[in-house]
Amino acid sequence: MVEKTIQDAVCTFCGCCCDNLEVKIKDEKIVSVRNSCAISMSKFLNYDRERLSTPMERKNGGFEEIKFEDAIEKTASILANAKYPILYGWSLTSCEAIEIGVELAELVGGVIDNTTTTCHGPSIIGVHDIGESSCTLGEVRHRADLVVYWGCNPVHAHPLHMSRYSVQSKGRFRKGRKDRKLVVVDVRKTDTAKQADHFIQVAPNQDYELLSALRTAVKMGEIEQDSIAGVPVETVEEIAELMINCEFGIIFYGLGLTMSAGKSRNIDAALSLVRELNNKTKFLIMPMRGHFNVTGANQVTAWQTGYPFAVDFSKGYPRYNPGDTSAVDILARGECDAALVVASDPVSNFPIAASRHLSRVPLVTIDPHVTPTTLASDIVIPSSFVGIERPGTVYRMDGVVLLTRKLVEPPKGVKSDEDILSAILRRTTELKGVA
């Protein structure tokens, strides 16, 4: 029996990318994980369930196994013959694989979009509008004396965020929870809210109003109403006071702002509030990026094309216009004629008006698991896990770059996203007759 323990492995679940996991391996199987949260533990111990092992093609209403070379040939042919293909996903793979994806999208004159489009896309649009004062999570850990979680529930979705990086963390200048104040703004009294010094229950779809009122209060303006978004004006003024008087404050915000009414305008309001606060004290803001390497997907796409998501190559050069060149819009309008999905499950997560079109065009999916998207695909190519079976570069939610490790061998014959995409790119280049 071969036993080994790998120290400081990087977690592959959320945007915290915790890099202090201790993974115990027996005979090429992960048997225990230390320093992880419950979700991370579930991932490392169960990643091998519902696994795809061989490439498959849809035939006669079911799936039939095909050779890897045939899967590449058919995929290349679908992409080369499509007029407006969409290449979607990318958040659960490495920057190296995403780089190849961008090249492939340019070659076939398609659209490359990543899962940002249904998480923090509006945050990025907000940053285009207003700009952002941000920092690394390390700075928050060492210096923040006021932490605001707005429209996010880290206790459930980023379970170690509070203890590693924010209110409960032991930093150089703030020793722990007693040195920091926690404010939570949410439509529900979440488990995160239950730990707050101040919980503000905002009325659904009225975050914009509350953010604007806070900004007014920070500017010492008068609010001529008794309550805003279900919150008494006295509370708004009290929170504004708390924000002005902190030494180092930060707002972490989640999908409660990006998915509800206002979307990118909510982010404009949050960024503007933080800008205003910086006239009085030090204040920062950061989105709670969810999916593992989704930040990396933005980074790679931005450094290669100039734009962070929803990049359209149909005119031969990159164009970016969310709402027009973004995945859900293209699909809901029924515009694309083929799709390649990598490391993502849009059939589960897109509104049915979009997933209906996606599942009815020729669809190729590269994924380690059986998912609703693989079940709706025409070609399925199994891949290995970045950060478990294959090393790869990823970005943490604050833009810090981490190199994930290979912990165990992938199943026999299962290739990496990088290798699969390289093979598709090579063959598509030949079919397109590009030298």
Place this chain on the structure above:
Amino acid sequence: MGQGRSKEIGKLSDEYAKNVGICEFDPEDLKSLQISSGQNVRVTTNHGTVVVKAALSTQAPHRGLIFMPYGPWTSMICDPETHQTGMPSLKGIEAEVTAAPEERILTLRELVAYISGGK
């Protein structure tokens, strides 16, 4: 948390359906609607309709607000309108809830067959 953990066990697992094919209610709302936790309910919006299991919210109070985890059941009733942002409207959607004791929750494979038109 249950959503995250069960997703990692596998999307076709019973755990995933149990944790994601649900609708969480404020306890008071559940009482006034005379629906009990664990009972099937039909949730309908302008964009679709789906049967899921009613659950008692642990993140209450939130009167008049239901919470459904992000996933294939919820996607059946979400608004594809992105308001020129790329982001569909996934929160703050008006919905009608009725008890559906006679109706069945579709399995993930059935949902996929429905979405893809039995491709």
